Amino acid sequence: MAVTIRDVARASGVHVSTVSRTFSAPHLVNAETRTRVLAVAEGLGYRPNRAARALTTGRTHNLGLIVADIANPFFPPLIKAAQAQARERDYHVFVADTDEDPLLEQELIETLCKQVDGVLLCSPRLSNRVIERLRAQVPFVVVNRRLKGLTTVLMDVGQGAGVAVEHVAGLGHRRMALLTGPQSSWTSEEMLAAATLAARERDIELVVMGPNEPTEQGGLAAARAVAASGVTAVLCYNDLVALGLIEGLRERGVDVPGDVSVIGVDDSLPGRLNRPKLTTITMPTAAAGRMAVDLLLAAVNAGDAGTPTLARLETHLVVRESTAAPARDGGRSILTPT
Template sequence: MAVTIRDVAQAAGVHVSTVSRTFSAPHMVNADTRERVLAAATQLGYRPNQAARALTTGRTHNLGLIVADIANPFFPPLIKAAQAYARERGYHVFVADTDEDPQEEQELIQTLAKQVDGVVLVSPRLTNHSIERLGMELPFVVVNRRVKGLSAVLMDVGSGAVQAVRHLTSLGHRRLALLGGPRGSWTSEQMRKAATAEAAAAGAELTVIGPNSPTERGGTDAAPEVLGCRATGVIAYNDLVAIGLIEGLAARGVEVPAGMSVVGVDDTVAGRLNRPKLTTVAMPTAAAGRTAVDLLLQAVDARGNGAAAQTTLETSLVVRESTAAVRPGENPPAGAPEIAGAPAG
């Protein structure tokens, strides 16, 4: 005969309702009791009926996690941490990739709406207005975007950009470039504001180049503009853009860091394996994944009655091989025109 919830309760020495809460809301059950119930369930071979639970509780115990580009090495550590934390809380995660397309993002949200209890949006490309409207129908947590009325997990990219500018200016660089990300990116805008202010305070010139595709190709394509503005130090939107820029510069006879210093953002495996190893701003991706799921489950429990929460996570500069001191009296990199040609914007 099939093992029932009553069998588990009897074996664990608890009430049936405690077994039910262990599987539907594990955070509401004492850790020792929860472990005893789970051990009894495993020993008896009990598996909760997910469909029945959904009908009883009104919840699917599924969450959606939508990212801009799953091929970007920034996202997998966040996804893995979010899934692990959700599993501890008795939830499963459906992961979807928008390929940087806001229309695809909206369609995915609408598709998932009836299958999940809430959605984590990571680096969304939709407008704030669209996200606010969709958030009226389903609990949301947004990562790396501020949206009115929604909980958010922010990585302090502004501080990271400041650290990057200070690092480059401490090495003697006075002509800097910032390679921005895709149009409408919250992260890119925060970097631009912070880097512009810090460069001005340090007496350095900063040329903003973009928008750019947040890929290696985006960095490679930007190489001529970087050379055109005669920068000696560059901060890229992410590690992929930085790696692409290094490739584009090498193809034009400019070596990093001898002829140009380059700083990435994210601290991905790709940057650590690149040659030269990439100086970069480390982003707390795993912490962001766990925090986002935690805030989303709070929103699900509140059922629209809780206040939006915002958590900001610190970033830190990791110095490796792609930055070096500017050479005394250094001329513009080889191949650069005499007049800067890339306006800020």
């Protein structure tokens, strides 16, 4: 016979309502009692009926997680960490990919709102106006987009961009490019503001090129302009753009880092395996995924009484093989771009 909630209560020495709260609202149960009940439930093989619990509590115990591009290696560590964090709190996560399309993103949110208790938006492409309208339907937490009145987790890419400019300045570069990402990207805006300030302070000429697709193809497409620009260093929107740029420059006879130094953002696995290994700004994606789930569940439990939180996670520069001092002869000035 199937194990029931009454069996768990009897074996744990607690009331049925305590067992119910252990699974539906664990934060309301004493830690020692909660541990005992969970251990008994595990030993008996008890599994709560999620559908019945949803009818009783009004909670689905599901969360939505929407990312801009699941094929981008930036997102999988965040998704994996968010799923693990949610699982520890007896929540399931539905993952959806917008393919960088704001209209699809809106459609996915409107669909998920009916099936989840809250939504995590990672690097959203929607306008602030649309997000403000949609947030009335379900609690939101946004990752890497600053929105007034909305709980947000930010990876401080601006701080990393400033350090990247300082790095190339220290190597002796005096003219560098910034390859920005999509037009609606918060990350692009933060990188541009920080890189502009750092370049001014370090007496570096900054050439801004973009918007660009946040993919290897975006980097390949930008290679011609970079080769013709006379810059000796490039800070790219992400690692994929940087890897595409390196390949595009190689096709034009431009050596990295001998002629042009290249820096990415993310510290993804492809950049570590590339030759040259990519100098990059590491992003704490797993920590952001865990923190976003915790903040979202806090918002779900608090309802309208919750206070919006702004959490900022530090980034740092990882120096590898794709950056070096500029060539004495000016490097790329002796090359003929094709």
